[in-house]
Amino acid sequence: MNNNIEQLDVAIIGAGLTGLAAAHYVRKSDKKIAIFEKQDRCGGVINTATQNGFTFEEGPNTGIVGTPEVADLFEELKDLCELEIANDEVDKRYILxxxxxxxxxxxxxxxxxxxxxxxxxxxxxxxEPFRPKGKNPHESLAELVKRRLGQSLLDYAIDPFILGVYSGDPSILVPKYALPKLYNLEQNYGSFIGGAxxxxxxxxDKEAKKATRKVFSTKGGLSSLTNALYKSVGENNFYFNSNQLVVKPENGKYHISVSIDGETKEFIANDVITTTGAFALPEILPFIDGNEIKKLTSLYYARVIEVILGFENWKGFPLDGFGGLIPHKEKRDVLGVLFLSTLLKNRAPKNGALLTLFIGGVRRDELVDLSDEEIIRLVEREVKELMQLDEFSPELFKIIRHNKAIPQYGVDSGERFETIYHLESKYPGLILGGNMRNGIGMADRITQGKQMANRVLNK
Ligand SMILES: Cc1cc2nc3c(=O)[nH]c(=O)nc-3n(C[C@H](O)[C@H](O)[C@H](O)COP(=O)(O)OP(=O)(O)OC[C@H]3O[C@@H](n4cnc5c(N)ncnc54)[C@H](O)[C@@H]3O)c2cc1C
Incomplete structure (x- = not known):
């Protein structure tokens, strides 16, 4: 045996929220783990920054305490970070x-x-409660909503909601995969209203009660959560700047070779958990058959630009809510705007405002190709009008481009999930996680991380 090869129980690829949550739960045992991360920090798309008195997110902004696992995780990390529940005004949501x-x-x-x-x-x-149940499991969200609720509810309730969550298109998303709770309301109760x-x-039971509709962040921003997980997992278990990582099955285990700061390192692991986007898998898992890997990489990720605006003295539209979403029908160049300084504490100076805008998404993908100068002009025009500002002179203006932002669970999702099950049974010890399955929100990611850890621990 090559003595330079390090032996691991579990290798986790990716130190975003999913990988961190999985690592946190695996570490409850005495298993030897390593987390390999391409970037020089943990958190993945979660990244909080501070500038000129504003504290803002460069990725996700708020999550929902929608699963018991979210509540449990914050409870477990309470000595390392503090859960922040959004202000009550969160219930007021504007639609243009x-x-x-x-x-x-x-x-x-x-x-x-x-x-x-x-x-x-x-x-x-x-x-609505008397309309028959749909029979096509691959019916699009747009078809389902038109059938049960009508065109205007699709245009001015569901469409903007989908823009807010998926930056997506209701005629492409399939509720069975993209909104399983909604799909199951119809399938299990025969009606959305009756079912609700x-x-x-x-x-x-006590466990189910932990899941709520409450909107959460973390005191000081979401990086406080990922940094808390980093500490709970143990800083020595992370390998940052991991490049050209390749996994290969070897004698019932997995051989990992990876270049870290220019030096190639080798590991043997009993279990490997991947948490990257589907697009990263061909490089990481070259042994998987080309047709099978294509069924994973066909998953389309919407591109999105996030624009962060900070105003030291806000004189525009009263920011008395969660934010405003803009239905596609309104033909604007912005998908929506979040009023973050209303929702969360200490995000902007007193009397100031922190706003986050989203541009692009599935139906306005071409806008993501605009130059920074063009985005600045677009934002000035849209924000002045939408937010009723006489003058546009923000003290903070940041453009964050996400080229593989939100996976769109469309009609091919069933085939993707089947391929994942097949690969996991063909290669015991390989777990394919991340946002290509089990939901896209932060709550989904925490829940999946815990489930994957349990699979390893309960083998
Ligand atoms: C712009 C944006 C806004 C969002 N807003 C919200 C929101 O408001 N609320 C919400 O609930 N969810 C939101 N989401 C969803 C959010 O992405 C997830 O909830 C979650 O943060 C994703 O975590 P993850 O660990 O699965 O993926 P990631 O955060 O993408 O982590 C994957 C990690 O794998 C690493 N990696 C990739 N390839 C390799 C490789 N070859 N080797 C080693 N490491 C690799 C990456 O560097 C990354 O750190 C948003 C997403 C985006 C992009």
């Missing part, structure tokens, strides 16, 4: 219609009064 912000209705009276939806669709809603009401009255 005819160039005017309208609050998304949250109750019956507001729902009747709102100009967002047509009178016909408001009446149609009364019949019944679910509200269902008895929940």
């Amino acid at each position: 219609k005819d160039s005017k912000w309208e609050a998304l209705p949250s109750g019956l009276i507001a729902g009747i009064k709102t100009p967002l939806f047509s009178l016909k669709d408001k009446f149609r809603l009364l019949g 009401i019944k679910k509200k009255f269902e008895k929940k």
Whole structure:
């Protein structure tokens, strides 16, 4: 045996939220692990920065405490970081219609009064519980919503919601994979409205009660969460600047070769967990058959530009909510804007404002190719009008480009998941995680990380 080859129980590839959560739970055992990360820091797309009195995110901004695993993780890390639940104003969400912000209705009276939806669709809603269940598991989200709720609810509720979460297109996303909770409401209860009401009255055990709709961040920004995980895992277990990482099966285990700071290192691991995007896998797992790897890499990732704006003295539209989303029908160049200094503490100086805008996505992909100068002009034009500013002179202006941002779970997802199951059974000890399966949100990533760790620990 080559003595320079280090023996590992578990190798984790990628130190984003998924890899960190998996490592945190594997480390509850005495297993020897290593986390290989291409960048020189952990966190992946999560990256908090501070400048001129503003604390802002360069990736995800807030998550939902939508699974018990999120609540548990923050509880376990409470000595290392502090969960921050967003301000109550989070419930007020604006949607742009005819160039005017309208609050998304949250109750019956507001729902009747709102100009967002047509009178016909408001009446149609009364019949929603009696409409038959869909039979096509590959029906698009747009088709499902038109069938059950009507065109105006698709255009002014679901479409902007999908822009906010997926930067996506409801006619491409398939609810069975992209929004399984919504899909299951129809499949299990026969109706969205009836299902939501019944679910509200269902008895929940202590564990299920931990999952809420609360919006979270971490005090000081989301990097405080990933840095806390880094510490809990143990700094010595990380290999940053890991390049040209290649995994190969060898005698029932996995051989890993990787170039770290220009030096090639070799490892043998019993288990390998990948958490990178699907696009990175051909290089990492060259032994996988070309047709099979194509079924993973065919997953399309939307490109998005995130623009962060900080104003020391805000004089525009009152920022009394979560933010505003802009339906595709409105034909604007911005997908939406988040009012982060309203939602979270200490993000901007007193009387100031921190806003984050999104540009691009599946249906406006061409905008991502604009130069920085063109983006600056676009943002000035759009923000002045949308946020009712006489003068546009932000103290902070940052453009962050995400070229592989959000995976779009479309009609090919079923085949992708089948391929993943097949590969994991063909290569025992290989676990293919990350956002190509099990959901895209931060809560999904934490949950998947824990599940993958359990698979390794319970072997
Ligand atoms: C712009 C943007 C906004 C978002 N907003 C939200 C939001 O508001 N709320 C929410 O819940 N979710 C949001 N998300 C989703 C978010 O991406 C996930 O919740 C989560 O942070 C992804 O974590 P991950 O570990 O799966 O992937 P990543 O963070 O992408 O981590 C993967 C890691 O693998 C590393 N890597 C890649 N290739 C290799 C290789 N060959 N060798 C070694 N390492 C490698 C990468 O460098 C990276 O660090 C957003 C995503 C983006 C891009």
